[in-house]
Amino acid sequence: MGIQLIGKSKNIQALRKFVHKAAQVDANCLLTGETGVGKGITAELIHQKSNRKSFRFIDFNCNNLNDHLVESELFGFIKGSFTGAIENKPGLIEEADKGTFFLDEIADTDINIQAKLLNVLENKKVRRIGSVESKKIDVRFICATNKNIKNLIKKAEFRKDLYYRIKILYFHIDPLRKRPEDIPLLANYFLKYMCMQNEKNYYFNQKAIEKLENYSFPGNIRELENILQRACIFAESEKITEKIIDLSDDIESNTKSDDLELILSTLDKFNGNKTKTAEELGISRQWLHKILNRQKLLQ
Numbered sequence: 001m002g003i004q005l006i007g008k009s010k011n012i013q014a015l016r017k018f019v020h021k022a023a024q025v026d027a028n029c030l031l032t033g034e035t036g037v038g039k040g041i042t043a044e045l046i047h048q049k050s051n052r053k054s055f056r057f058i059d060f061n062c063n064n065l066n067d068h069l070v071e072s073e074l075f076g077f078i079k080g081s082f083t084g085a086i087e088n089k090p091g092l093i094e095e096a097d098k099g100t101f102f103l104d105e106i107a108d109t110d111i112n113i114q115a116k117l118l119n120v121l122e123n124k125k126v127r128r129i130g131s132v133e134s135k136k137i138d139v140r141f142i143c144a145t146n147k148n149i150k151n152l153i154k155k156a157e158f159r160k161d162l163y164y165r166i167k168i169l170y171f172h173i174d175p176l177r178k179r180p181e182d183i184p185l186l187a188n189y190f191l192k193y194m195c196m197q198n199e200k201n202y203y204f205n206q207k208a209i210e211k212l213e214n215y216s217f218p219g220n221i222r223e224l225e226n227i228l229q230r231a232c233i234f235a236e237s238e239k240i241t242e243k244i245i246d247l248s249d250d251i252e253s254n255t256k257s258d259d260l261e262l263i264l265s266t267l268d269k270f271n272g273n274k275t276k277t278a279e280e281l282g283i284s285r286q287w288l289h290k291i292l293n294r295q296k297l298l299q
Contacts, residue, residue, distance in 0.1 A: 003045050005038070006189045007182030011174040015042065018171045023049035028121065030166045031144040033173035036220030039144040040104060042173065047100040052140055055099035058092050063105040071113055072129060081130025093126050093139060100140045106166065107145040107152055111159065118162045141166060176217040176224065183213050183224070190225050191240065194232045202232055207242040215247050263288070 005016055022029055023046050031039040040059060047057040062070055068082075076091030093101055109117070120126050121141065125134040143166045152158035176183065187209065191202050217223050231244050263277070270276040278288040 003041055003048065004189075005042070005045065006186050007179060008185060009174070009179035009182050011179055012182060015171060015173060018169075019045050019049065022046045022169050025169075026051075026140055027168040028140070028166050029142045029169040029171070031142065031171055031173065032149075033144075033146065034175045034220055035146050036222035037173040037175055038221055039173060040102065042171075043100070043102040043142040043144065046142060047102075047140075050100070050140070052099050056096055057100045057102065058096040059102040059104060060092050061104040062108045064108075067110040067113060070109060071116070074113070075116065075126060075128055077129035078131045081128075085130070088128070091126060091128060093120060094128075094135060094137060096139045097137045098139075100142060103141065103143045105145055105147075106143040107147040107149055107158060111157070114159045114162050118159060118165060121162070121165045176220045180213050183217075184209050186221060186224055187212055187228060190228045191232075194228065198232065200232070201238050202235070202240055203238060204240045205242070208240050208245055211242040211245055211247070263292075 005012055005019070007013075019042060029043070029046065031042055033039055043059070044057055047053060060073060065073075072082075072089075072091070074091050074093055076089050076094055077085050078088050079085055103117075106117075120137070120139075123134075124137060124139075126137050127134040149158050149163055153160050153163060176186075187204065191204065194200070195202050212224070212227075219226070227245060227247065228240075230246065231240050235244055266277045266280050267274070270280070274288055274292075
């Protein structure tokens with residue numbers, strides 16, 4: 001269905017204009033917003049509309065990775081530079097030459113890695129770990145974070161000079177709870193995609209849409225998509241009603257909750273106690289009942 005920015009809120013209308021402007025120039029961008037609001041899609045859309053679209057779009061997420069891994073992935077290394085470096089390997093920044101490099105969760109990088117990134121941005125050269133030579137590159141950087149970088153600068157956890165280098169263009173994407181008018185449009189977009197995937201003609205009743213509109217979506221667009229995927233899996237007909245849209249658990253943080261083998265082993269662990277099983281799996285007792293009922297395992 002292609003990459004699109006779905007919504008009619010003022011924030012999304014402004015984002016469309018930002019993408020159009022950002023694609024026409026070659027300046028570095030900083031995108032901010034909570035997890036799941038669509039920063040990655042926005043970055044890729046900018047690339048696809050830019051003069052760099054014929055070259056690579058490479059993305060890398062710095063979240064929850066150790067500093068050495070981040071450094072070796074970003075900058076590459078030469079053979080023998082550290083234990084396990086059995087051959088020369090270019091970094092992702094080098095591989096993005098002439099294209100766009102999307103660095104997600106840049107605020108999670110170590111201060112020393114930030115210094116190396118600043119050097120790349122200022123000199124347009126990259127040096128692999130263990131090498132004495134630098135390679136000239138032509139890369140457009142789009143960075144993103146879900147953190148307040150200004151607060152990190154105050155705590156000396158993020159370099160101010162790097163902040164100004166990456167923030168030539170800037171946009172903050174609002175969370176879904178601040179733009180509820182976008183929820184029906186997004187829901188219908190995802191449902192249309194699931195119709196194509198499953199060769200079905202799914203549709204919502206009005207109460208289903210109202211239920212979605214009244215939910216806060218802490219996981220934002222990503223959570224909405226997961227909730228609808230789950231609803232389609234367990235729908236007994238093509239009609240998606242409010243009764244099968246379950247909002248009581250965090251599907252985003254526990255994607256294995258519908259794994260039947262996991263459910264059965266957890267039930268066995270707690271001697272069939274459904275309340276303790278649901279707590280262990282991180283889902284609601286009602287949702288556990290639905291799964292067991294669908295699998296005809298309720299006793």
